[in-house]
Amino acid sequence: MVKLTADLIWKSPHFFNAVKERELDLRGNKIPVIENLGATEDQFDTIDLSDNEIVKLENFPYLNRLGTLLINNNRITRINPNLGEFLPKLHSLVLTNNRLVNLVEIDPLASIPxxxxxxxxxxxxxxxxxxxxxxxxxxxxxxxxxxxxxxxKERAEAAALFSSKEAEEEAKKVSHEEVKKVPETAENPETPKVVAPTQEQILAIKELGVERGETLETG
Structure with missing residues (x-):
């Protein structure tokens, strides 16, 4: 495993990506813990932490510029409930192929405005x-x-389905109980399969971010 140090951050590739955003590439370093990102001095629109071994989405400094976080192919099971306080401008988050199991585990994402x-x-x-x-x-x-x-239509269905706090809690309870019933398999839990969004999908997310910016400018 590799510690995410200021030295690693400074030596890692950084460039203007396909949508002309400044991006920091920290992919594939076997990083287990998010730390020392203050060394970026909030100079990046996109940070790519994909293909590492991160378990918790936490420990971010205040990054007012960061808009896109790519963190697919990690081991994330927990998210800091106050994440939005540190990433107030985050609009795009790719968590493909992690280890989020229960519905309640995504609740902290509601803190990202x-x-x-x-x-x-x-x-x-x-x-x-x-x-x-x-x-x-x-x-x-x-x-x-x-x-x-x-x-x-989906927004209306969601509002109707979860019209009460009781309905929401029941959904969380069912989700949690189902996990308990899943039998253990012989698959090594320490070796996550590598499933990544395609380059087309990642580009689509970034392009949507550009589309969002244009909408804000014209609005």
Whole structure:
């Protein structure tokens, strides 16, 4: 495992990506813990932490510039409930192929005020009953989930399904109980499969960010 040090940050590739945003590439370093990102001095629009061994989405400094966080192919099971306080401008988050299991585990994402594009593909949470509607219900600012635009009809369905706190708690309870029933397999839990969003999908997320910026300018 490699410690995420200021030295590693300074030596890692950084460039202007396909949508002309300044990006820091920290992929594939076997990083287990997010730390020392203050060394970036908030100079990046996009940070790519994919293909590491990160377990918790936490420990960010205040990064007022960061808009896109790519963190697919890690081991994330927990998210800091106050994440949005540190990433106030984050609009795109790719969490493909992590280890989020229960619906309640995405609740902390509601703290991110401008989150509009989210991928949770290849997490067990996506197999839960009413997963998509639950995420739409919890994350009011979201526009695109798992690379599919959220429709007005889905928002109405989510609002109706989770019209009471009791309905929301029941959904979380069912999700948690189902996990307990899943038998252990021979698969090594320490070796996550590598499933990444395609380059086209990542570019699509970034282009959606540009589209968002143009909308804000013209609005």
């Amino acid at each position: 401008k989150l509009q594009y989210l991928s949770l593909l290849d997490n067990n949470i996506t197999k839960k009953p009413n997963y998509r509607l639950y995420v739409i219900h919890k994350l009011n600012s979201l526009r695109v989930l798992d690379f599919i635009k959220i429709k007005a």
